[in-house]
Amino acid sequence: MSQTQILDIQPIAGTIGAEIRGVDLAAPLPDAVFAEIEAALHEHLVIFFRDQQLTPAQHKAFSARFGPLLEVPFVRALPGHPEILPVMKGREEKTKRNFGGLWHSDMSYAEIPPLGSALYARVIPPYGGDTMWTNMYRAYDALSDTLKSVLEGLHAVHSPVRSYGANGAVVNNGDPAHKMDVRTDERAMREAVHPVVRVHPATGRKALYVNSTYTLRFDGMSEEESAPLLQYLHQHAARPEFTCRFRWTPGALAVWDNRCTQHLAMNDYDGFDRELHRTTIAGTRPVGVA
Numbered sequence: 102m103s104q105t106q107i108l109d110i111q112p113i114a115g116t117i118g119a120e121i122r123g124v125d126l127a128a129p130l131p132d133a134v135f136a137e138i139e140a141a142l143h144e145h146l147v148i149f150f151r152d153q154q155l156t157p158a159q160h161k162a163f164s165a166r167f168g169p170l171l172e173v174p175f176v177r178a179l180p181g182h183p184e185i186l187p188v189m190k191g192r193e194e195k196t197k198r199n200f201g202g203l204w205h206s207d208m209s210y211a212e213i214p215p216l217g218s219a220l221y222a223r224v225i226p227p228y229g230g231d232t233m234w235t236n237m238y239r240a241y242d243a244l245s246d247t248l249k250s251v252l253e254g255l256h257a258v259h260s261p262v263r264s265y266g267a268n269g270a271v272v273n274n275g276d277p278a279h280k281m282d283v284r285t286d287e288r289a290m291r292e293a294v295h296p297v298v299r300v301h302p303a304t305g306r307k308a309l310y311v312n313s314t315y316t317l318r319f320d321g322m323s324e325e326e327s328a329p330l331l332q333y334l335h336q337h338a339a340r341p342e343f344t345c346r347f348r349w350t351p352g353a354l355a356v357w358d359n360r361c362t363q364h365l366a367m368n369d370y371d372g373f374d375r376e377l378h379r380t381t382i383a384g385t386r387p388v389g390v391a
């Protein structure tokens with residue numbers, strides 16, 4: 102029996118990203134519709150919906166269809182909604198390093214990093230402030246067989262320290278000049294070790310799992326020893342043909358799979374406000390190649 106597709110799903114780039122039309126995320130979704138959305142996430146890795154009218158409770162309810170929601174450390178949550186992280190930059194801020202402004206996979210520093218995130222646009226500048234994503238399956242697939250087999254035997258150490266340590270790039274410790282309230286604490290010194298090649302629990306595909314924001318070094322190697330290969334992998338993963346770039350509009354929502362993508366928020370909108378709300382969906386412990 103053939104299944105009829107309910108949703109209109111349009112890719113936005115050659116290897117990653119699709120826009121889904123014809124769904125109102127504020128309403129409870131029938132299981133068949135949600136199953137198509139989840140399948141689209143597995144196929145396209147990041148999916149977009151435009152013109153949604155979501156309260157924080159509706160944003161959380163939709164996100165929670167993918168899995169339990171996490172409370173994110175270091176960043177003050179939306180009042181009354183501990184599971185919503187407001188990503189904000191005000192028109193007065195001329196920060197060199199915006200939140201999420203380097204390629205990363207959310208919270209890869211955690212022992213059990215998130216499955217994904219759902220980012221909802223509330224205030225968007227008239228130009229700039231786009232977000233880019235990159236396909237870490239493709240990044241892995243494009244490596245030579247020899248490098249793949251070296252990487253499959255390696256683990257890497259991830260930590261929040263460069264972002265959230267005492268001198269962390271995005272810490273402002275409640276400075277009122279910043280709209281976001283990002284504070285360091287003792288958790289910034291923790292480290293987690295994950296396989297460098299991660300097997301996706303739903304698709305079974307292999308993805309490169311290192312990023313320049315949170316990966317400090319290969320396990321068992323110094324930072325200095327690790328740097329040349331890590332730097333190569335970071336620039337390789339950001340090859341333009343592995344990426345897509347999304348132009349936000351108010352009411353747009355992006356959901357991405359953190360296990361096989363990285364993303365980066367552009368910081369090119371000085372003089373304008375930008376505010377998006379992120380939910381973060383709990384994942385499972387990364388598993389390497391057997």
Ligand code: SIN
Pocket residue numbers: 188200201202207218220231232364365366367377379
């Ligand atoms: C994030 O990295 O979670 C935020 C991305 C963005 O602001 O576009």
